[in-house]
Amino acid sequence: MQEKCVCDKCDLRSAFFKSFNKPESETFCNQKVEKNFSKGEIIIREGEQIRDFSYLKSGLVKLYKTTPSGKDQIILISEPFDFVSLLSVFSSSHYNYSVSVLEDSVICCLSMHDLKELALGNAIFTMNLMEKMSETTDKIIIESLAIRLRHLRGKVAYILLMFSDRIYNNTTFELPVSRREIAEYIGVTTENVIRSLSEFRKDKLIRINGKEIEIIDKETLEKISNYG
Amino acid sequence: MQEKCVCDKCDLRSAFFKSFNKPESETFCNQKVEKNFSKGEIIIREGEQIRDFSYLKSGLVKLYKTTPSGKDQIILISEPFDFVSLLSVFSSSHYNYSVSVLEDSVICCLSMHDLKELALGNAIFTMNLMEKMSETTDKIIIESLAIRLRHLRGKVAYILLMFSDRIYNNTTFELPVSRREIAEYIGVTTENVIRSLSEFRKDKLIRINGKEIEIIDKETLEKISNYG
């Protein structure tokens, strides 16, 4: 499950940690650990103590919260470069959300202790972290407002376009989530997600084959998303 | 409108910027500027270029976004110590939300250039900033999920308790917002906010006198908030 990171192969080091010079990179690479997770596994459980700073190297995960009545609310579907443990790590001692894997993923882990040491020793690195954090939280907030202002069909259309445009860059894609998870993400019932999808199919806006979705009439779908 | 900050009187320096030593504090204090705003004024407009890093020294403000159809969505009602310009300042060049004043407020401003210089020169300061940022965004996300999962009456009860418990620490308080703004905050119509308030009044859970609210039966209100 755990193996040393081969840093030469790590896109992230150059892409994100531009702030490091050679020796710092070395330290960083020696301290961190890669973990592989497969679809369905839970990486982080709400309430757990935060020990590691982790980020998503490849794959797809969801961040979510479980309500007192046992229902889940999905906060974000996160691609690589959006950090996994970003939200609370600098202000809380425990996670207040869970993370589970939607597509086989590789997570890089560094102990919070080591991270803080690195951050204190390198202000540019810390600034970059802050920038990244700002981007991710901005995305969460903007997206949650965008969803809130739409009606059922608009919400569903919005999610389809999100997968198509933001995540897969393709008009055809395999849904990485169940209908129920879509519902948990946009705050409606599973039945109504299905109903909307069926309507889109009947109206020849999309083709559905199980989890496989093809967007046929993107223009109309966008109209619906922008309040139809 | 603008005057030099009297740093001896500034609670924030000690409370938040514990990272500074004497000379750095001096620099900081000399560079920053205090601005006074009164109820109703707009401090930041969506789309404006970000020039200053500003934080709320005293008063109360709201962060909000205006939708394409011209309606406002309130993101957060922010007290002192929650930064005003926190969300996007490190990842965007322009604000993607607006800020306006609910109660006469004092804002401390520092140019982003100066702030970045300070941050790069002092990693502890930057870490503290990050912590603060993490707290604020966490609060926004947690609160928006909490509101999303409630029904109309639960949402309204939640807001009343928020004002009573988090903002004013008092069972009697003056609402700093209109009924419409409450509606914009919890994502329902103004009429339904009023209806819920009237019902709470009829059920003797609260007393209403214009903007003045007194919470009489907090226990029941909490039950309604926790899903009634």
Place this chain on the structure above:
DNA sequence: CGCGGCTTTGATGTTCATCAAGTAAAGTGG
């Protein structure tokens, strides 16, 4: 092979938005 979870469709009822209309309060200009 049977069980549980996911998906789908239909019927029903509740919640909430919309529309309408009126009162109160607060700002505006002569």
Place this chain on the structure above:
DNA sequence: CCACTTTACTTGATGAACATCAAAGCCGCG
């Protein structure tokens, strides 16, 4: 300072959107 306009607040009636309930088919897994 008073008529005037606008904005905020309030209540009621109606209908649409959506949740809930129910039932059945499908698929994967032990």
